[in-house]
Amino acid sequence: MKRAAQLVTMAALVAAAGCTGASTEGVSGSASCSGLVTYDSRGYLPTEKSVLTVGERLGTATVAGCDDTPNDSDPGIPESTTGAYAIEGADPTEAIAVGDSPAEAVPMAAR
Template identity: 55%
Template sequence: MTNALQDGRRLLVTALLPAAVAVGCAGPADTGGTAEASCAYLVTYDGRTYLDVANVEFTVGEKLGTATIPRCDDTPNDPGDAVPERGITAYAVEGMDPARAIAVGDTPAEATLMKVR
């Protein structure tokens, strides 16, 4: 086999390996025991599901109520490692409709921006 052919195969394997690993780790959210790579940070509030958003400046507004962080068990074969469902304070975000974005945190200073998925 020529060096160019070996290098081409090595590049192909190197390029495809991350995709194979990602597919192997991913799975449906509620698989009844199949592990995922990790639990996404999401909350539910007023019938909607919100995902966290990074690197966006925002201003926390008034307190809206309580959002729910769902139970997470990304290691179902390890008893006791599940994170239970819990409530967290939901805040309005100035200039945004709560149907599209909220902030959540134990205090306004610690709040994280969340947008509807």
């Protein structure tokens, strides 16, 4: 549950950056909080697709760490792993769902 909440938080950060037009390229603090998940050597980012049917478990995805405030004492969120699931009707090279269980999985789109 904790990792799924972290992913949702990261998705919100991505949405906020998109609204301000801020670029995360080349900025280590912002880039670390992009919500990047890696599965099968491909990067995925949060997507706003809200209606989906989670399919079978594909394996394990790696959630990038996040330290968007490197100059404070908070260590941020360390790199972690979570489940990678198929999304019915989607090619896993284009989209997956990630979370600790199918019920908690959130959609991610290949970047």
